[in-house]
Amino acid sequence: MQSFLALRVIQGVENVTANCYSKTLVIEKDKGWFRVSSIQGKHYLKVEISLPNIEKLATILSNIERMFDLNADTTTIQTQLVRCGLPENTMVTGLRIPGVWDTFEAGCRAILGQQISVKTAIALLSQLTKELGETQGDKLFFPTAAAIANCQLCFLKIPQSRKQTLRLLAQHHLNLLDSSDTQDSSVDIWLNIKGIGPWTVAYAKMRGQSCPDIWLNTDLILKKQLAKIKIEYELARPWRSYLTLQLWSMT
Secondary structure (H helix, E strand, C coil): CHHHHHHCCCECCEEECCCEEEEEEEECCEEEEEEEEECCCCCCEEEEEECCCCCCHHHHHHHHHHHCCCCCCHHHHHHHHHHCCCCHHHCCCCCCCCCCCCHHHHHHHHHHCCCCCHHHHHHHHHHHHHHHCCEECCEECCCCHHHHHCCCCCCCCCCHHHHHHHHHHHHHHHHHHCCCCHHHHCHHHHHHCCCCCHHHHHHHHHHHCCCCCCCCCCCHHHHHHHHHCCCCHHHHCCCHHHHHHHHHHCC
16 A cells, blocks of 8 residues: 555655655645554554544545545455465455545546556646645645646646546536536546546546456556466456456566
8 A cells, every 4th residue: 555655646745654644635615634644563543634624524534444445354355366366475465445535536647647657647647736736835735627627738748639638527527516416426427528438437436436346457567467377357356456456566
């Protein structure tokens, strides 16, 4: 979890140390931050939260619990992954799904990460945040959907088509905020947005919603790993997200 998050830190929004993760957050119109620390020698996490009011506390705690996948039964999951053919000696024990704050952020990460390295993608995300993110004191926040939708994104050195996809996702998210139709809130509807395919939707579900059974069958890394290791990935159900992450960790 620590190494995965550390490699994907958005500068100014997140910070990862050996035993601590912190992030600024926006929930509706409120801005704040949280810090999660692993207490050495103890089996729990210490959580500190800064908020302008306490009304959203339960929602934020629930989301942090999801982001760190605290309810995962890692022993049961690992047993299932061994049955599907994952070599036990290469397995990361205790692996959990590293979540992100919401599906919109996960979608932005996925779009900017298409066909490039993680390092390059995070540099783009950090640049996007630096240019469009709001500030409050010394705190920087991930850009709002409105900020992205209303910007031509000229500062990003990516194909124009990808900029357009990012702006279309942001506009879709803005429309959701004004809509009472819960069906439109499904991430699957993103497939109607030009430039978004199944991989992007699956990634947003896995990290933005922490869905446990996402299989990124078009992912290039997974294809390379499956060419080397005989795995019956259908037998990993309902834990294929964990199989995905295990295979990623073997690169």
